[in-house]
Amino acid sequence: MNFKILTSVLAAALSCCGAAELPAVKIIATGGTIAGEAATSAQSGYTSGQVGVDTLIKAVPTLNKIARVSGEQISNVGSQDMSDAIWLKLAKRINELAAQPDVDGIAITHGTDTMEETAYFLHLTVKSRKPVVLTGSMRPSTALSADGPLNIYNAVAVAADPLAAGRGVLVSINDQIHSAHDITKTHTTATDTFMSPYRGVIGATAYGVSQYYRTPFRKHTVDTPFNVDNATSLPRVDILYVYEDMPGDLVDAAVKAGAKGIVAAGVGNGNMPKAVMDALSRATQQGVVVVRASRVTLGFVGRNVEVDDDKLNFVAAEELNPPKARVLLRLALMQTSDPKAIQAMFNTY
Helix, strand or coil: CCCHHHHHHHHHHHCCCHHHHHEEEEEEEEEEHHCCCCCCCCCCCCEEECCCCCHHHHCCHHHHHHCEEEEEEEEEEEEHHHHHHHHHHHHHHHHHHHHHCCCCCCEECCCCCCHHHHHHHHHHHCCCCCCEEEEEECCCCCCCCCCCCHHHHHHHHHCCCHHHHHEEEEEEEEEEEEEECCEEEEECCCCCCECCCCCCEEEEECEEEEECCCCCCCCCCHHCCCCCCCCCCCCCCEEEECCCCCHHHHHHHHHHHCCCCCEEEEECEEEECCHHHHHHHHHHCCCEEEEEEECCCCCCCCCCCCCCCHHEEEEEEEECCCHHHHHHHHHHHHHHHCCCHHHHHHHHH
């Protein structure tokens, strides 16, 4: 079936259905650029998290053609101010909503700065196969050619789509559908900033009509052991960016500050200067779990390739970038501090 025929079939199906027969989608708003405002429609500067969920919904009047939509405001912050408290509140609320038979899918509006981290956190902690879809925008709601309204429309369409179910948490943005495991932000301001550079996109969506190319390779959602429904906090894990002639005292400072885990964003294949290696080795002897990731955009950080992880009790991040390695390590530390068990989690999720 070609795209034009698929669009016609969808339109015909929607035209013959009453509103009560449309899927029910809950939109959860957290803030971000998509809820931002600027003094004029043609300026770079703006303030995130100024517009509420009801206003976001009203900006997309055709939503009622594809779903029965209702909104809920969890927070209204720029995603640079996303917090553990909001993460836990969001995950718990999604699990509550997803358990309700009258909710078919959930769409979340979010700032783009930390969207990939929130999406992956939910990818590991949401306990439902129902579609959960994040979206955002690179231009505020007041901008010329604001990208938020269409991104919301497409995200709701994906959240309402039974074919999106069971694929884990998704991100629908710029007409693409990404897995939360794979997506990363690659440009500071461009509307096509998000990519899944290693495994590629899950699918594509155009004005609410979606095509799916694959399902995520790694386990997620109902197939993970991570449940935060009763959690009140998350373990502290710090990311240290590795650079030429980096001293080891930064590692010591993180340990002294109370880090239970450290992600080293190493050079190349997770490498680091000897001073940092020695400091991280000392940290493991104090019970801190160390994960080697890379500051490089693409590729795996392989275990025991250039660093003797077995000897040093390090964990290799595999294909996770440093922010996502931090997310998984925090959840893993809620269950164990055994590097071998945590390595198995990095190989699985």
